[in-house]
Amino acid sequence: xxxxxxxxEEHLEKFIENIRQLGIIVSDFQPSSQAVLxxxxxxxxxxxxxxxxCQKQLNDINVPLEVFEYIDQGRNPQLYTKECLxxxxxxNEQVKGKIDTMTKFKSLLISELSKVFPEEMAKYKEKRGExxxx
Amino acid sequence: xxxxxxTLFGPNEAQGPPGSSSLGFGAGKPPPPIPQNQVSxxxxxxxxxxxxxxALRKSGVMNEHFYLLRELPVGxxxxxxxxxxxxxxxxxxxxKFCGKKVKEKLSNFLPxxxxxxxxxxxxxxxxxxxxxxxxxxxxxxxxxxxxASLTGFRLHTGPLPEQYRLMHIQPPKKKSxxxxxxxxxxxPLPQETPSDSDPKKKKKKRDDxxxxxxxxxxxxxxxxxxxxxxxxxxxxxxxSNSLR
Numbered sequence: 338x339x340x341x342x343x344x345x346e347e348h349l350e351k352f353i354e355n356i357r358q359l360g361i362i363v364s365d366f367q368p369s370s371q372a373v374l375x376x377x378x379x380x381x382x383x384x385x386x387x388x389x390x391c392q393k394q395l396n397d398i399n400v401p402l403e404v405f406e407y408i409d410q411g412r413n414p415q416l417y418t419k420e421c422l423x424x425x426x427x428x429n430e431q432v433k434g435k436i437d438t439m440t441k442f443k444s445l446l447i448s449e450l451s452k453v454f455p456e457e458m459a460k461y462k463e464k465r466g467e468x469x470x471x
Numbered sequence: 472x473x474x475x476x477x478t479l480f481g482p483n484e485a486q487g488p489p490g491s492s493s494l495g496f497g498a499g500k501p502p503p504p505i506p507q508n509q510v511s512x513x514x515x516x517x518x519x520x521x522x523x524x525x526a527l528r529k530s531g532v533m534n535e536h537f538y539l540l541r542e543l544p545v546g547x548x549x550x551x552x553x554x555x556x557x558x559x560x561x562x563x564x565x566x567k568f569c570g571k572k573v574k575e576k577l578s579n580f581l582p583x584x585x586x587x588x589x590x591x592x593x594x595x596x597x598x599x600x601x602x603x604x605x606x607x608x609x610x611x612x613x614x615x616x617x618x619a620s621l622t623g624f625r626l627h628t629g630p631l632p633e634q635y636r637l638m639h640i641q642p643p644k645k646k647s648x649x650x651x652x653x654x655x656x657x658x659p660l661p662q663e664t665p666s667d668s669d670p671k672k673k674k675k676k677r678d679d680x681x682x683x684x685x686x687x688x689x690x691x692x693x694x695x696x697x698x699x700x701x702x703x704x705x706x707x708x709x710x711s712n713s714l715r
Contacts, residue, residue, distance in 0.1 A: 419568040432551025
């Protein structure tokens with residue numbers, strides 16, 4: 338799994354470095370730099386070819402669209418992961434709280450109903466015996 | 472809808488609404504009247520009603536004494552009752568991202584990337600969203616440039632105009648921490664770690680403040696004594712004593 342990403346990462350790093358060098362050449366162009374510029378342009382094309390080949394290995398990878406929003410805003414995409422985990426934990430705790438409250442309510446209801454309707458609740462408990470009504 | 476209703480809430484005889492048959496929930500047969508001396512128990516059906524419509528009832532839903540009784544959910548079902556982060560072995564990721572402060576900027580995530588990457592992508596049209604919304608029109612293959620096509624890339628000599636030099640502008644890096652480190656050896660407590668030393672240093676400053684004030688005041692006094700505008704010793708002496 339990690340090899341796929343390593344391969345893509347390596348190609349992307351090479352591509353970015355090539356673009357950076359291209360930028361430097363272009364920023365103060367000299368006539369003698371034309372051959373190097375041509376070479377760098379063809380490196381760029383071969384770099385794109387390499388990156389394009391990587392997509393076959395990464396077809397099964399899904400990226401949430403919200404991550405793109407973080408990157409577009411110049412924010413660290415790890416913040417998205419952090420917020421997702423925090424949100425998941427908060428919702429998990431909320432649901433657990435509800436389940437615990439409902440469980441307490443159920444046991445309280447059964448005990449109170451047993452006081453008012455002892456016969457019916459005895460039958461109910463008999464029916465629910467194996468499930469454990471309280 | 473009717474079937475669902477009857478499945479969830481039992482046959483309409485048990486509910487006993489006066490106009491249930493006209494509403495389309497029943498078979499048209501009016502329910503027998505419930506004797507007034509018989510107390511209707513919630514959750515229990517009178518025995519004469521129980522046997523009337525067994526064909527409509529499902530075995531798991533109905534039984535002799537109760538209606539509305541459904542099977543309990545299976546115990547091993549994954550719900551919010553379990554810690555899902557632990558269940559999916561995400562503790563490491565949680566501790567990694569939520570245990571410490573994650574830096575806000577994109578350049579902290581990609582420190583080696585050249586250029587100003589912390590600016591919003593919408594400003595210069597480099598957003599990833601625009602790639603999805605408006606995918607670039609291009610062919611399926613990348614072919615290398617031949618000699619003829621490379622002639623289009625012959626550039627003029629000389630530097631680029633100012634507005635196109637953004638490639639080499641790097642985001643300003645915080646050098647304050649390094650400065651602190653350089654100044655550390657001169658500090659009175661050089662062996663301390665940066666995080667520990669700062670508050671102590673502040674505290675020490677606060678502790679020293681009265682002494683410093685005294686020294687400053689003494690200096691001022693001395694100056695004032697020598698200055699021609701000095702009103703006299705009598706006025707300043709009690710105030711210095713009161714401070715002590």
